[in-house]
Amino acid sequence: MSRFDATALRNRMVEEQLVPRGIFDERVLDAFRKVPRHTFIPDKSLENAYGDFPLPVGEGQTISQPYMVALMTQYLDLKADEKVLEVGTGSGYQAAILAELAKEVYSVERFTVLAERSRAVLKDLGYTNIKIRVGDGTEGWQGFAPYDGIIVTAGAPSVPEPLVEQLAEGGRLVIPVGGGFSQTLTLVRKKEGKIAQEEICGCVFVPLVGRYGWKK
Numbered sequence: 001m002s003r004f005d006a007t008a009l010r011n012r013m014v015e016e017q018l019v020p021r022g023i024f025d026e027r028v029l030d031a032f033r034k035v036p037r038h039t040f041i042p043d044k045s046l047e048n049a050y051g052d053f054p055l056p057v058g059e060g061q062t063i064s065q066p067y068m069v070a071l072m073t074q075y076l077d078l079k080a081d082e083k084v085l086e087v088g089t090g091s092g093y094q095a096a097i098l099a100e101l102a103k104e105v106y107s108v109e110r111f112t113v114l115a116e117r118s119r120a121v122l123k124d125l126g127y128t129n130i131k132i133r134v135g136d137g138t139e140g141w142q143g144f145a146p147y148d149g150i151i152v153t154a155g156a157p158s159v160p161e162p163l164v165e166q167l168a169e170g171g172r173l174v175i176p177v178g179g180g181f182s183q184t185l186t187l188v189r190k191k192e193g194k195i196a197q198e199e200i201c202g203c204v205f206v207p208l209v210g211r212y213g214w215k216k
């Protein structure tokens, strides 16, 4: 299929899956029209890439359905000049979306193979504002803190304390919190040093495994 077909599939994904469910941030919608989701999935299949479902990305991990990626991104409320931390690079797709919307993206992945593949795909696409590190993202990434936005793309038993500490004043942290099989998407905000927590909706993510997450 040609590039034009992929563009058409992305436009349809935006109009059918995102807009009707309440994704209204035009910058977010534009990022979804632009980022070639199919290049981030192992078989590069156009048919699957733009469907309304999560997809396997290797190592037993999954890339969330487009709507969930969009919803989490919209809650970060990015305007262009932010520094963002992602925990769980996976395929690198969410990192690319963030890179379209913020100034700098830092992403941590526990599996070396996934981090390396994402790095290669993102480099091929020409992204220069994303740094990926292999490690335990429940500890955040102290070297570049504080972050205006933090997004955790795996399900946590509770909000990891280091992530709250690495959140900038006025910053937003979006994270699925709950049990191993289903969680509640949660928005944590830091205002005048105080933490406010808000529940968004139910969701299902692979487990966040680490020191401040699930212990294997």
Ligand code: SAH
Binding pocket: 057, 061, 062, 063, 064, 087, 088, 089, 090, 091, 092, 093, 094, 095, 108, 109, 110, 111, 114, 135, 136, 137, 138, 153, 154, 206, 207, 208, 209, 210, 211, 213
């Ligand atoms: N955001 C990804 C989807 C990630 S799936 C995308 O756009 O494709 C969740 C990812 O979190 C998996 O790749 C998993 O390996 C990773 N993960 C789980 N626990 C982690 C931890 N403590 N630190 C870093 N990555 C972790």
